[in-house]
Amino acid sequence: MTSPSPPDDDLEELLGDIEAASKVPTKRRLVAIKPTIERATSLLYERGALPDELARLVELLTVRNHLDQASLGAIARNLYPLGKVADEVVLRLVGALGHGHLKPSFPLQGLFLRWLVMVHHLLENPTILSQTYAVLFNLIDTAAIRPQLCHLLALITRRKHVRPFRIQTILNLSHQTGGDPSLIGLLRIFKNYYPEIIIGDITKGRAAAFKHPDTQWRERLDIIQQRHRDSQLDSGPRNGFSVSHVLARQLRGAKALFPAVSTQHAQESSVTLEEINSAEQFVQNLEKIEMPTQLVAVLADPLLQKLLLLRPNAEASARVSNWLMACVGDVASGDVDATLWLDMVEVIHDYALSTKALPPLLLEFFVEFLKAWDGRNKQEAVLETLSFIPITKFQDLRQFLRLLEQSVLNNTPDSQISLLKFYTQLLGRWSIILQAHDDLESIPAGSVPDLITHTNTLALTLSQTSPTVSTYLAILDFYEISASIYSNPRLLQHIDIAIPPPLLVYLLHFSPSLTVLSRLCGTLAVYKRAWEQVMSKSLPRNLTPREREQINVFNGFLMDICNCLWRGRAFATTDLNAQGCRIPQSVPRALGSYIKAVDSDLDLGTIFTLSYSPLLSLQAISYVREREDEEADSLLTRHAGPVTQGSLGQLGIRGGLRMSWPEYRSGVLRYLEEQGLNGVPELMYNTMKNLMKARND
Template sequence: MSAQPDDEQPRGSQELRDILSDVLRASKLPAKKRGRPVKPDVETLTSLSYDQGLLPTELNELVDLVTTPNFLDQASLASIVRNLYPATTVSSDLVVKVVGCLGHGKLKPSLTIQGALLRWLVMIHHIIENQAILSQSYSVLFNLLDTAAIRAQLCHLLALITRRRHVRPYRIQSLLSLSRQTGNDPPLTGLLRVFKDYYPEIIVGEATRGKASAFKHPDPQWRERLDEIQRAHAERAASKSDGPLSGFRVARHRFNGRKSHLIPEVHTSHATENSVTLEEIENVDGFVNKLELIELPNQLIAVLGDPLLQKFLLLRPQAEAHQRASNWLKAYAQDLMGGASDAHLIDVLEMLKSYVSATKDLPPLFLTFFHEYFEIWNGREGKDLILDILSYTPLLNFQELFVGVFKPLEAKALNGTTKSQLDILKFYTHLLQHWSTYLLSLDDKSEHAATSVSDLATHVNDLCLTVLQTSPGVSTHSEILNFFELTATLASDPRLLAHIRIVIPPSALVYILHFSSSLSTLSRLCGILTKYKEGFQKAMATSRTRYTPGYVNEFNGFLMDICNCMWRSRAFNKTDTNSHGCLISQAPLEAMTSYISTLNMSGSLSSLFSLSYSPTFSLSAISYFRGLEDSELERGSGELGARHAGPITRASLSALASKGGLKVSWDDYRLGVLDYLEKQGMPGVGELMNNTMTNLMRRKSGKM
C-alpha cells in the first residue's frame, strides 16, 4: 500500500494504515494460527474509519477483503462494511468489484454481506465518480431479483438508477411475474411504481396497489456522518489546491459543504423516451451535444446550488424556471414572516450568492424575496451576503428599486455607525460596477441607464458627504474615490457615455478631498477629474443640450481652483474665469491672510498650496530636487557651489544658479516634480495639469 506524505494526510491516518495491515494479515490466517484475537483490531479499524473516513487506497483494500474469501468471521466483516466511510468519491472500479461479488457461488461472500454491500451502494450512490457505471450494470443487478435475501436492497438500488431506457417490456413482464410469485413483495411493488412513472399506460394500477417500499434512506445518521467526513476532506483539499470542481456534473450537497438540505438537489423524474436528464451529464461534450434534449428537473430552486443547472438555464433561458424559483423564495420569506425558524437562512443566502456570482445576474423576480424579508430582518443576520447578492441587481428604474429594495435595506442596515455607512457605500460601488459591465455588453441604448445611473450617483453623493463628515480619514477617502473612479470611467468611456448623463461629485466633497493630507487621495482625485474633463469634451462635441452652462461651469470651477492652488500659486483666487476660490468665504480668508503675514514668510497665502509649499507635495518636491543635485555630483562635474534648502520658488532657483548651484528653470522644475510623482505611482496630478493648463497642453502636443 502506497503511503502519502504525512503532511498530506489527516491526523491519525498512519495509525489507520498500520491497523489495516494487521487486519489484512490476520484475514489470511485461520483463527487458531493468529496468535491473538483479531476483533480488537477490527474495532480499532472501524473506529478510525468512522472518525476520519477512508482514502481510495484504504477503501479499495477493505472492499477486496470483504468481497473475496478470507478467514474473518461474519460479524467482523459486517462491522467493516457498516463502517466503509469514503473520504472522497468512489471509483467505478470499486463499484464493479461490489457488483461482481453478488450472486450465488462458492467464492462469493455470504448473502448477508452481499445485502450489506448493496445497502452501502445505496448510501454512497451520490458520490460515485462515474454515475453511469451502475447504469451499465443494470442487467446484472436486475437478474439477481430472484434472490430473496438481497431483493430489498436490490430494488432500492434499482429504483435509484432506473431511467426510461432501462424500462423494457421484458423487464416489466419479469417484475409482474415475480411480484405475483412472491405475493406482491413490497420492494418489488415499489420498483414497479418507479417503472410505472415511465410507462403508466403499460403497467396497470392493479399491479401497484399493494403495500410498497418507500425506499427511504437506510440510515440517515450514517449519511450525516459521511457528509461530515466528505466536508472535512474537501476543506483539507481546498486548503492545498485552488482547482475548481467540475462544473459539468450535477452537484450534491456533500460536495459543497452545505449543512442544510433545504435547497433540494437536482432530480428529474419525468423524462421522455427521447429526452436526457441533467443527472446523466458527465462532461462538457455530453452537455453541449445533448443541450436541446435536456429536461428541466423537478424543483427549479435547485438552480441556486447547482452550477450545471445554472449553465443550462443561461444557454436555454426559460421564464418559467425563474418564476418557479422566485415562488419558492417568496414562500420561504412568507414562512419566515409567519414565525418559522430561520436556521437555514444563511445556507439559502450563501447558495443565492453562489448563483448570482456564477451567472452575474439576479433575476428581478428574486427581489420580491428581499422586499418581504426586510420587513422582519434585524439588519445584522447575513448582512454581508445580502449586500453581495443585491450588488447584482439588474439595471432597472432606480426610483422603483430604491423604494422596493434599497430604502428598506438602508433602513435596517444603517445603524448610525461609520462602518454601516461604508458597507452601504461599498454596496453601491459594486452595484455601479455591475451596471457598467452590463452596459458595455449592450449593442443598443439601455432604456433605464441614463436616469438610473444618474439617480444612483446623486443618491451616493449625499451618502459620501455624510460619511466624509462622520469619519474623515484616508480609508474613508479611499472608499469614496472607489465609487467616483467608476463614475469617471462611465463619463470618459465613449461606449458608456452613450448610455448615461455625467453626474459630477458635490463641490464640497471635491474641495474636502483636495485639501486632504494624503498624496494618494489627491492624486486619485486629480485623475478622476481628468476623466470627467475628457467626458465633458466628448459630450459637448456632440450635443450641448444635455448640460446647462451653469452645470459645466461648476465642474470647470473645480479644475480652475485646483490648478490655481497647485500650479499657478493663486490659491483661493475668485477673479479668474469659472474660479470659485475653493468655496472659502471672505472672513476666514482674511483671517488666514492676516496670520500668514505675521510669520515673516517669503511666501503668501496664495502660494502655500503649490507644489513646493503644500504639506502634501513639499516632501516629494524637495526629494525630486535633491535627487537632481545628487545626480549632478555623481556625474563628476565637481562640487555644487550651493544646495537648495527649500521650499523652491522661481526667485530661489535664480538665486541658486547665481551662487553656483544647480541651474534648473522654474517650468522644468515643476514638470520634473510631476514626472517624479508619476514614477512614485501618483500620476493623477500630472494628468490633470497636462490636460488643463494651456501652456502644458501646447508643450504636450508639441512633443507628439
C-alpha cells in the same frame, strides 16, 4: 498592556505574531514567543499550510531575523503543504543555501534540502529544480549540507546535467573526503547515464541507495493532503457539467428545504440531468434534457443553472418564484424560523456568483427579506448578492435601495462604509454590463448618473463622519469607476455626466494623504476630458439640462484646485469660475494675517503650491536634489528650499543649479509621474494651457 493571544486555530494571526517577534531582539520582547511557535507548529501538524501561509513561513525561515534556531527548526520540520508547492517557495529556499553571514545556519539549510526531497512530488512546476541544477551543484563542496544536497541532486539529475567537469568535481571531492557515501551515491546516478566514462572501483564503496529522510513525516503529509482533497470535493467548486450529488449533504438543517436535482417520471426517450457528466454530453443532449421535478434546485446546482440559461422557461421561473414566496410567507406567519432566510441567502449568494446575475424573481424575495433583516447577519453575503442587481430604471430601484439603507445604516461610519462599498460594487458591475452591451438604447443607461447622484450624499456624509485616509480612498474607489464610464465615448453618448459634490472634492483635496490627492486629481482629469468631448462636436449629442447645471460647478472646483497647486492663488475668488474653495472670505483674510505674522516672506496664496504644499514639498525638493546630484561637480552651493521663482534666479548667480521656473515646475510633474503619482501631473497637463502647449511641443 499586551494584546490577547490569538486563538489556537487561527494560523494567520499566529504567523503575524511570530513575524512581529522576529524583528525584535529577544531581550527586548515583552512577551515570550516560544508558546506562540508551539501553537503554530501544532496547528501546522494538524492541518498543514495553505499556499500563502507556506510562502510566509518560508520567507520567515530564509530571511535573517531574531528568532532562535530551535524555533526556526521546529517550523521547518512542520512545513506540511496543502496542495502544490509554488515556484516562489522553491526558489526562495534554493536562494537561501550557501555561505554568507545573511544566510540561514547550515543545520537549517540541511532541513530546507531535506524538505525539498520530501515534497519533490508536490512541486507545482516539476522542472523548477532542474533549472537551478547549476546553483545546487556548485554547493556540493559544503560538507555541512552535502548529504541532503546529494540526495536532492540524485532525484533531479537527468542526462543533460551529467557533464565531464561535474564528474571530475565529484571524483576529486570523493578522494579528498575518503569516499563520502553521498558523493558515491550521486556518482552512481551519473554512471547510469554514462557508464563508459566513469570507470574504476570508486563506485563500489559503502554507499547505499538514498533513502527517504523521514517516512513518518511523509505519512503525515499524505493524511493532510488527503483530508484537504476530501474537503475540496465536498465544499469546493463543483463540476459545472454534472449534478451536485453532495448538495443534500451540504444543505443541512433549514437549508435542507432546498432540494437536490431529481427528475421523476422520466421517459425512455428523454435524458435527465443526473445522467450528464461532461460538457460534451450536455451540448449533445441540450434539447432532450428533461426538466427536473424540483426546479428551485437551480439556486444551488450549476448544471441546472446552465440549462435554464440556455433554455429559458417561463413556467420554470414562475415555479421558482412561487416557491420562494411560499418560504417568505411561512417565515412571515411564524410557521418557520427566520434563520431560514439567512440560509437561503447563502445559497442565492452562490447562485449569483455563479451566474453573475440576479433575476427579478429573486429581487422580489429580497424586498421581503429586507423588511425583516437586522442589517448585520451575513451582511457581506447579502450586499455582494445585491450588487448583481441588473441595470433598472432608477425610479423603480429607489424604493428598494431605501429599504436596504434602512436595514444597513445604524448611525455608525462602519455601516456607511459597508453601504458605500456596495454601491461601488454595483456601479462596477453596471459598468461591465454597459461596456459589453451592443444596444445601449435597449437598457436604462440613464440610471448610472442617478445612482452616482444618489451616492453623492452618502459619500459626502461619510467624509465628515469618518475623515480618515482609508475612508477617502474608499470614496475615490467609487468615483474612479464613475470616471471610467465617462472615459468611454460610446457610453458617454447615452449617459449624462454626474459630478461629485464640491464640498467632497475640497475635503479630499485638503486631505493629509498624497495618494488621495493624486487619485482625486486623476479622477478629475478624466471628468474634464469627458466634459470636453460632450461640448465638442466629436459626440452626436448636446449638453443635457442636468449637465448644464453642473458644468459651472465643475469648472469652479477645477479652477480652485489649479489656483492652489499651480497658480499660487489659493482661495482666490476674482478669477473666472473661481469659488475660493467655498469658504467664507473672512477665513482667508484671518489666515493671511496669521501667516504674515509668522513669516513675512510667506503668502497664503502660495503655501499650497508644489514647493510649499505639505503633501508635495518633499517631492519638489527631492527633484531639485536629484538634479543637483547630477551636476554636483560643477556646483558651488545647493538650494536650501523651498523653491521659488526668485530663489532659482539667485541660486544660479551664486554658482548653484541653473534652472528656469517653468523647467522646475515641469520637472516636478515628471518626477511625480516617475514616483507613480500621476494624478496631479495629469490634471495640470489637461487644465493649464501653457503646459498643454509645452507637452504637445
